[in-house]
Amino acid sequence: PWSGWRLLYLPSLLDHLLGHDQARRLIHGIKVAIAIVLVSLLYMVDVIHDRLGDNLMWAIMTVVVMFELTSGGTLRKGVNRGFGTLCGGLLGMLVALWAHDIGGWGRTVLVSFLLFIICTAASYFRMIPNIKKGYDYGVMIFILTFSLVAVSGVRGDQIIKQANDRLSAILIGMAISVTTNMLIFPVWAGDELQASLESNFKSLASSIQGTVDDYFKPVDEKLEGQPLDTSKGCKSVIHSKASNESMALFAKWEPMNRRFGHCYPWDDYLVIANLLRNLAISILSLRDCRRYKNQGDSTDEIKKQCESMSDSIGSMLTKLGAHFHNRTKSVAADDVDNLESHKQKLFKLICHLDIDSGNEDDIEGAQIAQFLLVLINII
Amino acid sequence: PWSGWRLLYLPSLLDHLLGHDQARRLIHGIKVAIAIVLVSLLYMVDVIHDRLGDNLMWAIMTVVVMFELTSGGTLRKGVNRGFGTLCGGLLGMLVALWAHDIGGWGRTVLVSFLLFIICTAASYFRMIPNIKKGYDYGVMIFILTFSLVAVSGVRGDQIIKQANDRLSAILIGMAISVTTNMLIFPVWAGDELQASLESNFKSLASSIQGTVDDYFKPVDEKLEGQPLDTSKGCKSVIHSKASNESMALFAKWEPMNRRFGHCYPWDDYLVIANLLRNLAISILSLRDCRRYKNQGDSTDEIKKQCESMSDSIGSMLTKLGAHFHNRTKSVAADDVDNLESHKQKLFKLICHLDIDSGNEDDIEGAQIAQFLLVLINII
Numbered sequence: 001p002w003s004g005w006r007l008l009y010l011p012s013l014l015d016h017l018l019g020h021d022q023a024r025r026l027i028h029g030i031k032v033a034i035a036i037v038l039v040s041l042l043y044m045v046d047v048i049h050d051r052l053g054d055n056l057m058w059a060i061m062t063v064v065v066m067f068e069l070t071s072g073g074t075l076r077k078g079v080n081r082g083f084g085t086l087c088g089g090l091l092g093m094l095v096a097l098w099a100h101d102i103g104g105w106g107r108t109v110l111v112s113f114l115l116f117i118i119c120t121a122a123s124y125f126r127m128i129p130n131i132k133k134g135y136d137y138g139v140m141i142f143i144l145t146f147s148l149v150a151v152s153g154v155r156g157d158q159i160i161k162q163a164n165d166r167l168s169a170i171l172i173g174m175a176i177s178v179t180t181n182m183l184i185f186p187v188w189a190g191d192e193l194q195a196s197l198e199s200n201f202k203s204l205a206s207s208i209q210g211t212v213d214d215y216f217k218p219v220d221e222k223l224e225g226q227p228l229d230t231s232k233g234c235k236s237v238i239h240s241k242a243s244n245e246s247m248a249l250f251a252k253w254e255p256m257n258r259r260f261g262h263c264y265p266w267d268d269y270l271v272i273a274n275l276l277r278n279l280a281i282s283i284l285s286l287r288d289c290r291r292y293k294n295q296g297d298s299t300d301e302i303k304k305q306c307e308s309m310s311d312s313i314g315s316m317l318t319k320l321g322a323h324f325h326n327r328t329k330s331v332a333a334d335d336v337d338n339l340e341s342h343k344q345k346l347f348k349l350i351c352h353l354d355i356d357s358g359n360e361d362d363i364e365g366a367q368i369a370q371f372l373l374v375l376i377n378i379i
Numbered sequence: 380p381w382s383g384w385r386l387l388y389l390p391s392l393l394d395h396l397l398g399h400d401q402a403r404r405l406i407h408g409i410k411v412a413i414a415i416v417l418v419s420l421l422y423m424v425d426v427i428h429d430r431l432g433d434n435l436m437w438a439i440m441t442v443v444v445m446f447e448l449t450s451g452g453t454l455r456k457g458v459n460r461g462f463g464t465l466c467g468g469l470l471g472m473l474v475a476l477w478a479h480d481i482g483g484w485g486r487t488v489l490v491s492f493l494l495f496i497i498c499t500a501a502s503y504f505r506m507i508p509n510i511k512k513g514y515d516y517g518v519m520i521f522i523l524t525f526s527l528v529a530v531s532g533v534r535g536d537q538i539i540k541q542a543n544d545r546l547s548a549i550l551i552g553m554a555i556s557v558t559t560n561m562l563i564f565p566v567w568a569g570d571e572l573q574a575s576l577e578s579n580f581k582s583l584a585s586s587i588q589g590t591v592d593d594y595f596k597p598v599d600e601k602l603e604g605q606p607l608d609t610s611k612g613c614k615s616v617i618h619s620k621a622s623n624e625s626m627a628l629f630a631k632w633e634p635m636n637r638r639f640g641h642c643y644p645w646d647d648y649l650v651i652a653n654l655l656r657n658l659a660i661s662i663l664s665l666r667d668c669r670r671y672k673n674q675g676d677s678t679d680e681i682k683k684q685c686e687s688m689s690d691s692i693g694s695m696l697t698k699l700g701a702h703f704h705n706r707t708k709s710v711a712a713d714d715v716d717n718l719e720s721h722k723q724k725l726f727k728l729i730c731h732l733d734i735d736s737g738n739e740d741d742i743e744g745a746q747i748a749q750f751l752l753v754l755i756n757i758i
Contacts, residue, residue: 029503033495036522040494040530044487057527064523069506108423115419116412124408127448143415144443148436151419242621 027185028069035063035180039173055165062173067181072189072250074181077137078174079253084141085170089163091118092146096153111154119143134249189250193269196244200276203233207280234280244273406564407448414442414559418552434544441552446560451568451629453560456516457553458632463520464549468542470497471525475532490533498522513628568629572648575623579655582612586659616659623652 014023042048043056066081068074095114099107125131126139153159248270393402421427422435445460447453474493478486504510505518532538627649 025503025506026499028506029499029501032502032522033498036498036526037491037495040526041487041491043530044490044533054531057531060526060530061523064519064526108420111423112416112420116416119412119415120405120408122408123411124404127404127407140443143411144440147415147419147439147443151422151439152433152436154423238617239620241618 024187028187031180031184032064032067034184035067035177036060038180039063039176042172052165052169055162055169056172058166058169059173059176062170063177066174066177068250069187070189070192070247070250070254071182071186072253074178075253076250078178080135080138081141081170082174084138085145085167088142088145089149089167092149092153093159093163095146095150096159099150099154100159107154111150115147115150118146122146188254189247190254193244193247193251196240196247197269197273197276200237200240200273200280203237204276204280207233237280238277240273241277245270403566407566410559410563411443411446413563414446414556415439417559418442418555421551431544431548434541434548435551437545437548438552438555441549442556445553445556448566449568449571449626449629450561450565451632452625453557454632455629457557459514459517460520460549461553463517464524464546467521467524468528468546471528471532472538472542474525474529475538478529478533479538486533490529494526494529497525501525567633568626569633572623572626572630575619575626576648576652576655579616579619579652579659583616583655583659586612613659617656619652620656624649 014026017023018026039056039059042059049056062081066074066077068077095111099111102110122139122143126136126143131139149159149163152162251269393405396402397405418435418438421438428435441460445453445456447456474490478490481489501518501522505515505522510518528538528542531541630648
C-alpha cells in the first residue's frame with residue numbers, strides 16, 4: 001500500500017531519473033513555489049487580510065528575495081534582512097515622527113536633508129570591502145526600509161501602525177521561507193563544502209598521477225591533446241576559492257545540521273582548501289616543467305622512483321579524501337613513513353632536481369594538509 | 380571668483396585628501412543619496428503623488444536596488460529589472476484577469492495552482508549555471524512581479540490601472556538612477572577592467588624580477604621572510620578571475636564611455652587576463668622550484684644570463700603594460716628579438732633546465748600576450 005513516507009525517497013528517485021544537478025534544481029524550484037503559494041494563501045484568507053491589508057505584499061517579497069539554495073544562506077539572509085529592516089524602520093520612524101511636527105516646506109527640507117546624510121553614510125559604509133563581503137544585503141535593506149518609512153511617513157498619519165503591520169508581514173514571510181527551506185529536503189552549505197573539498201582531493205590525486213605518467217611518455221605520444229584534462233582539474237581547484245568561502249560563511253549558520261553540529265571548525269576547511277589550491281599550483285608547474293623537458297636525462301631508475309612516488313602521493317590524497325569524508329582520524333603513520341622513505345631515496349638518487357623539486361613540494365603540501373586534518377579530527 | 384565648474388575637480392580633490400578608495404566610496408555614497416532624495420522629492424510633490432499614489436514607493440525601491448558602483452552594472456541591472464517586471468507583470472495580469480471571472484474557492488485554487496507551476500519553472504530556470512551568471516536578477520524580479528500581480532489581482536478591482544501605475548513608478552526610478560549614475564562622476568567598468576589588467580602587468584613584472592633575484596641570493600639571505608611579497612602579487616592576479624569577468628560583462632553595457640566606445644573587444648581582455656593568470660602560475664612555480672634548489676650548480680654564467688633574461692622579461696611586461704595603457708600598437712620588434720636571443724643563449728648554455736624551464740614559459744606567455752595585444756590594437 002502506498003504510504004506518504006515514500007515521498008522521502010523522492011530526491012533519490014529524481015536523482016536517478018534526471019541526474020544530480022537537474023534533480024536538485026527541480027526540488028529547489030518546488031520548494032520556492034511551495035513557499036510562495038503558502039504566503040499567497042495567507043493573502044487570500046480574509047481574517048489575515050483584514051488585519052494586515054496590502055502590507056502582506058511585503059511577506060511575498062520577503063519570501064522571493066530571501067529564498068536561497070542552502071539553509072545557511074537563507075538563514076543568513078533572513079537575519080541580515082531582519083536587522084536591516086528593524087534598524088532602518090526605527091530610524092525612519094524617528095525621522096517621520098519628527099518631521100510630522102513641522103509643517104509646510106520645512107518638513108520636506110528636513111526629510112530630504114536627513115535622507116541625504118543617512119543614505120550617504122550608509123552607502124559609504126556598504127562599499128567598505130569587509131562590510132560588503134558580509135553584510136551587503138543587510139545594509140541595502142537598511143537604506144531601503146529607512147527611505148521608504150521616512151518618505152511615506154511624511155504623508156501617512158498612521159506611521160506606527162503601518163510600520164508595525166509591515167514588520168509583521170516581513171516576519172511572516174521570513175518564518176515561512178525558513179521553515180519551508182529547512183523542513184523540505186534541506187540542502188546544507190556544510191555538506192556542499194565537504195563535497196567540494198572531497199572532489200578537490202580526488203581531482204588532485206588523479207592530476208598528480210596523470211602528470212607524472214605523462215612526463216615519462218615518449219615525446220610523440222605527448223603531442224596528443226591529453227594533458228589538458230589534468231590541467232583542467234587543477235584550474236577548477238584553483239578557482240574554487242570564492243564559492244568555498246561563501247559556503248563556509250553559510251555553513252556557520254547551520255548549527256542544526258546533524259552531520260556536523262554546532263561550532264564545527266569551518267575555518268579550518270578554508271585552510272585545507274587553500275593548501276589544496278597551493279598544491280594545484282605546484283602540480284600545474286610540474287606540468288609546465290615537463291613541457292620543456294628534453295627526455296634524454298631521465299634514466300629508468302629515476303623513472304621508477306618517480307612513478308612509485310607519484311602513485312603513493314596519489315593514493316595518499318585519495319586516502320586523505322576518504323578520511324576526510326568519514327571524518328575519522330587521519331592517515332596511518334605507515335603512509336607518512338612510506339612517503340618519507342620515497343623522498344629520501346629520490347633525494348639520494350638525483351641531483352638534477354627538475355622532477356622531484358615539483359614532487360617534493362607536493363609531498364610537503366600533502367603533509368601539511370594531513371597535519372591539519374589530524375588537528376581537525378582531534379577536535 | 381568661485382564658479383560651479385570647480386565642482387568638476389571635486390573627485391581629484393577628494394582623492395588627494397582621503398586616498399583613492401575612500402574618495403570613491405564617498406562619491407558613490409553621495410550619488411546614491413542624491414538619487415534617493417530626487418525620487419523622494421517626487422513623492423512629496425502633490426501633482427505626481429495624486430497621480431501615482433503609494434505606487435511611488437516602487438520608484439524608491441528601484442533606485443535603492445538598482446544603483447551599482449559602475450555605470451555598466453547599473454544599466455545591466457536596469458535592463459534586467461525592466462524585462463523581468465514587464466514579463467512578470469504581463470503574465471501576472473493574465474492570470475489575475477482570468478481568475479477574476481471565476482468566483483469563490485475556484486479562484487483561489489486556480490491562482491495557487493498557476494503560481495505553483497510558474498514559480499517552480501522560473502526557479503528551476505534561475506538555477507541553471509549560465510542563466511544564474513547572466514540573468515539571475517532578472518528572473519528573480521520576474522518571479523516577484525508575477526506573484527505580486529497575480530495575488531493582488533485576486534482582490535483588487537483595478538488590475539490594469541494598478542499595473543500601469545506601478546510600471547510608471549519603476550520606470551521613473553530607473554530613469555533617475557541611470558541618469559544620476561552616469562552624469563555625476565561616472566565610474567566605468569571598462570576603466571576598472573583596464574586598470575586592473577594594468578596593475579596585473581605591473582605586479583607580474585616585479586614578481587618575475589623579484590623571484591629571479593631571490594633565486595640567486597645566498598642561502599642565508601633567503602631565509603628572511605621576503606619572498607612572500609612576490610607570491611602575494613601573483614596570487615592576487617590568479618584570484619582576480621571573478622571580478623575581471625563581471626567587469627567585462629558590465630563594460631559591454633557602456634557604449635557611451637568615450638575612452639573605449641562601442642563594440643570594444645572586451646572578450647579579448649579576458650583572454651589576456653587569462654594569460655596573465657597562467658603566467659602568474661608559472662612564476663609561482665618558479666618560486667617553488669627555487670625553494671628546493673641547492674645552490675651548487677648555478678654558475679656565474681648562468682646567473683648572469685638568467686638575470687638579464689628576467690630583467691628583459693620584466694621590462695617587457697612593464698612595456699606591455701604601458702602600451703596597454705595607451706592602447707597603442709604593441710612592443711617594437713627589437714624587444715622580441717632581444718628576448719629571442721636571450722632565450723637562444725640560455726638554451727645553448729645549459730642542459731640542467733631547472734631555472735630556464737620556468738623562464739621560457741614566461742617568455743612564451745609574454746609572447747602570446749603580446750601577439751594578442753597586437754591583434755587588439757589592430758582592431
